[in-house]
Amino acid sequence: MTDNNLGDMAGMMTAFSSGFSLSLALIVAIGAQNAFVLRQGLLRQHVLPVVLFCAVSDAVLIAVGVGGAAFLLTDLAASYRPWLFGFASIWLAAYGGLRTRDAIKGSGDPTNKTKSGQSFGAIIGTAAVLTFGNPHVYLDTVLLIGTVSVPFTGADKLAFATGAASASFLFFFALGYGASLFAPWMARPHAWRIVDGMIAAVMFALAFSMARTGGLL
16 A cells, blocks of 8 residues: 555545544534434334434535535524524423423323324424424534535545544434433333423523524523
8 A cells, every 4th residue: 555545544534533523522412302312212212213314314414514505504594593593492492391291290101101102203203303493403514514624625525524424323323222221210100200301401401592592582
């Protein structure tokens, strides 16, 4: 292998690790999407479709940003900022309200018959809204990751995008399937009330944060 080939491989590995570490750092923060994936993992309901949907969605948005859309969307995001964050704030508050209801009534308990009442379509629909209805998803994947990818060119840019997308797949699969480790604890009385209460608190905090970011408060 020539020095040029070694240099190319080193450059691609650097780009891959840069994309991977940046994406993982952004996605690891507790958010609405992560809380939803965790909940489905604990319930063991449609885990594979949910984690695949979230990971593939991230990969598509990353590809859009690295492909150059970051610069096209910057002005648009600034123009519609109050509307985008306002919608997200309302939706997150509504979802937090649902989790608060479950925490009070205990309807999130897996021993409760209402556990199986949510259809596959409803679960994927919720995942879609929590993913694409969150302005921070676009800010992180399209704008930030897309902007950071600018110095990379050719194969290095592809390696950067692959690294960023790989981090999403690793994180969501680990979150969704790793949740089963808590199954013994979740079998305890009132455990689901605690989980739903915590998720509700996260949702309300995110809703407040987005309302402030959008200049609504």
